[in-house]
Amino acid sequence: MRFVLKTRYQQDINLFLHNGQRFWYALLALSVLAAPWFLDRFFLGELSLVFIYAIAGIGLMLLVGYTGLVSLGHAAFLAIGAYTHTWCLQRGVPLPLSILFAGLLSAVAGIMIGRPTLRMTGIYLAIATLAFAIVVEQLIAHWESVTGGYRGIVVPKPELFGYSLSGSWPFYYLCLACVTGCLFLALNLLRSPTGRALAAIRDSEISAQSMGINLANAKSTAFAISAAFTGVAGALFAHKLGYLSPDAFTLLTSIQLLLMVVVGGLGSLHGVFFGAIFIVLLPQLLAISRDLLPAAVAQLPGLEPGVFGLILVLVLIYEPLGMYGRWLKIRQYFSEFPLYRKSTHKRQKSYLRTERVR
Amino acid sequence: MSEALLSTHSLSLSFGGVRAVDDVSFEVMPGEVFSIIGPNGAGKTSLFNLISRLYDADSGDIVFDGQKISDIPAHRIAELGIARTFQNTELFEHETVLRNMLIGRHVHSRTNLFSELLFLPSVARQELAFRQVVEDVIDLLDLQSYRDQVIGSLPYGVRKMVEVARALCIQPKLLLLDEPSSGLNPEETEDVSHWIEDVSQDYGATVIMVEHDMSLVARASSRVMAVADGAVVAIGAPQDIQNHPEVRRAYLGD
Numbered sequence: 001m002r003f004v005l006k007t008r009y010q011q012d013i014n015l016f017l018h019n020g021q022r023f024w025y026a027l028l029a030l031s032v033l034a035a036p037w038f039l040d041r042f043f044l045g046e047l048s049l050v051f052i053y054a055i056a057g058i059g060l061m062l063l064v065g066y067t068g069l070v071s072l073g074h075a076a077f078l079a080i081g082a083y084t085h086t087w088c089l090q091r092g093v094p095l096p097l098s099i100l101f102a103g104l105l106s107a108v109a110g111i112m113i114g115r116p117t118l119r120m121t122g123i124y125l126a127i128a129t130l131a132f133a134i135v136v137e138q139l140i141a142h143w144e145s146v147t148g149g150y151r152g153i154v155v156p157k158p159e160l161f162g163y164s165l166s167g168s169w170p171f172y173y174l175c176l177a178c179v180t181g182c183l184f185l186a187l188n189l190l191r192s193p194t195g196r197a198l199a200a201i202r203d204s205e206i207s208a209q210s211m212g213i214n215l216a217n218a219k220s221t222a223f224a225i226s227a228a229f230t231g232v233a234g235a236l237f238a239h240k241l242g243y244l245s246p247d248a249f250t251l252l253t254s255i256q257l258l259l260m261v262v263v264g265g266l267g268s269l270h271g272v273f274f275g276a277i278f279i280v281l282l283p284q285l286l287a288i289s290r291d292l293l294p295a296a297v298a299q300l301p302g303l304e305p306g307v308f309g310l311i312l313v314l315v316l317i318y319e320p321l322g323m324y325g326r327w328l329k330i331r332q333y334f335s336e337f338p339l340y341r342k343s344t345h346k347r348q349k350s351y352l353r354t355e356r357v358r
Numbered sequence: 359m360s361e362a363l364l365s366t367h368s369l370s371l372s373f374g375g376v377r378a379v380d381d382v383s384f385e386v387m388p389g390e391v392f393s394i395i396g397p398n399g400a401g402k403t404s405l406f407n408l409i410s411r412l413y414d415a416d417s418g419d420i421v422f423d424g425q426k427i428s429d430i431p432a433h434r435i436a437e438l439g440i441a442r443t444f445q446n447t448e449l450f451e452h453e454t455v456l457r458n459m460l461i462g463r464h465v466h467s468r469t470n471l472f473s474e475l476l477f478l479p480s481v482a483r484q485e486l487a488f489r490q491v492v493e494d495v496i497d498l499l500d501l502q503s504y505r506d507q508v509i510g511s512l513p514y515g516v517r518k519m520v521e522v523a524r525a526l527c528i529q530p531k532l533l534l535l536d537e538p539s540s541g542l543n544p545e546e547t548e549d550v551s552h553w554i555e556d557v558s559q560d561y562g563a564t565v566i567m568v569e570h571d572m573s574l575v576a577r578a579s580s581r582v583m584a585v586a587d588g589a590v591v592a593i594g595a596p597q598d599i600q601n602h603p604e605v606r607r608a609y610l611g612d
């Protein structure tokens with residue numbers, strides 16, 4: 001076990017806690033930078049997809065895991081990002097600017113859904129965001145002059161300063177750059193007053209208010225930021241798809257995004273990455289298991305959403321902190337080896353809180 | 359006599375048929391430790407919720423520091439200099455002690471979202487300055503050993519202290535304490551009177567506390583207000599209130 005002796009306040013606000021952490025993250029950074037030399041086209045493509053999902057996941061995690069607001073409509077922000085990006089590229093807007101616009105327009109949409117739902121939580125908010133996503137889906141389907149409706153539109157190939165980025169290598173680095181940027185912004189937010197305000201709202205709205213946090217503003221901010229990240233992910237996702245149509249952004253996509261943050265581990269950015277890897281691997285695993293399963297089961301049409309739902313429920317019951325929570329326990333097991341006790345992580349009974357304000 | 363820091367004028371609040379606060383008027387002077395006592399359901403917490411604007415009064419006014427506050431939103435109360443604790447503690451459960459206390463500095467934050475996203479030097483400087491204040495409060499209340507622990511893992515007594523610490527980080531003019539000693543053991547209760555003294559002297563904060571423990575009230579407070587069924591029964595020095603016939607009747611229920 002490692003105990004960190006803090007001697008300066010600066011150590012509190014550094015991104016890395018100690019040199020050990022710095023070493024491991026540097027190693028990780030090196031290996032993702034070098035990945036194209038080791039991975040073939042297919043796996044590089046999958047890893048790019050992990051990064052894209054991770055960007056959306058960072059957005060959703062800020063909302064669900066850090067602000068405590070649930071959303072079943074994040075496919076809508078992904079769609080808004082993807083279509084905005086495509087629309088901009090078609091008109092010759094340079095790639096970085098176009099990605100930025102995708103994020104900004106998504107943020108505006110985020111505020112539009114955030115404002116009217118300020119007083120909603122839990123299941124009501126889930127339904128409201130779901131309704132919002134359906135509206136957006138319909139809008140895309142019927143606004144044919146811009147979106148091409150169900151016929152769809154072709155996404156222009158990505159290029160930067162005249163160089164094509166559509167090859168698997170350059171696109172991989174584009175995704176890597178974006179996910180690194182987004183991660184940096186999210187980490188900064190979380191160590192700043194606004195990030196703390198979001199966590200305060202998640203844990204106790206009344207006491208957040210009494211600490212001077214304007215709930216309406218903070219929640220709108222959370223929605224805007226969350227939507228912006230997801231919009232950026234949408235822009236990259238558009239290239240991955242190559243061709244946009246409304247059925248790429250359905251309820252199933254929203255559930256998939258939610259599944260990612262829940263399975264990864266609510267309330268941690270590590271969890272986002274665990275979740276993103278999981279989400280990308282899952283269809284592959286399903287494809288393999290389809291071959292092994294009896295034909296009658298394997299051909300069931302609802303197999304994929306069914307499995308998603310089942311996993312979501314199982315995780316919520318047995319490991320509410322997700323894969324990251326499990327990882328922490330495993331790590332602790334080894335670092336304390338013979339002394340580890342199973343009860344260390346037994347959930348404590350919390351104090352009775354029936355009389356919330358009184 | 360100097361100007362009152364806080365005064366209420368004929369404050370009333372009903373829940374359906376229950377008159378939780380009934381025509382309550384009182385004044386608290388700067389630097390005072392003012393206690394509010396009364397049997398269960400007397401309306402003490404409701405009074406706090408009115409002052410911190412979590413509830414809207416049916417009628418009456420609240421004036422703080424020369425300003426009428428009965429119609430401003432709850433989230434602006436802290437920046438005016440009123441901080442509070444809750445009867446059953448309302449901490450940010452999944453955050454560390456340090457981060458809970460830093461939220462107390464929220465009203466003093468001058469950075470905007472974009473500088474925070476980039477963590478510009480101005481944000482870093484502010485974070486360091488915040489920690490300076492927080493650390494002073496940690497020293498005052500002896501919370502060093504819990505600094506980086508998550509609230510969920512702390513015993514009840516410590517949580518109560520953290521809540522006070524968080525409120526102090528606002529550097530309030532007025533501190534509202536709702537039953538600071540409830541759920542504490544006798545030694546911890548003994549400590550309460552000491553830190554209340556520190557808070558009122560070192561921080562120059564005026565304190566209003568709701569409390570059931572009469573010996574603590576007698577030791578710590580300069581004046582006491584007794585309430586029953588939402589209405590004021592008597593206001594005066596601790597000994598006078600303890601021996602007041604009407605107060606005794608309110609408690610014993612003749």
Ligand SMILES: Nc1ncnc2c1ncn2[C@@H]1O[C@H](COP(=O)(O)OP(=O)(O)OP(=O)(O)O)[C@@H](O)[C@H]1O
Nearest residue numbers: 358373376378396397398399400401402403404405
């Ligand atoms: N939100 C509410 N809704 C309905 N009734 C309420 C509410 N809050 C308080 N009351 C009622 O108002 C009255 C005063 O309650 P309050 O909590 O202010 O009492 P208290 O003096 O703090 O009591 P205690 O010593 O038990 O904390 C009680 O009858 C209570 O049932």
Ligand SMILES: [Mg+2]
Nearest residue numbers: 358402403445
């Ligand atoms: Mg009470």
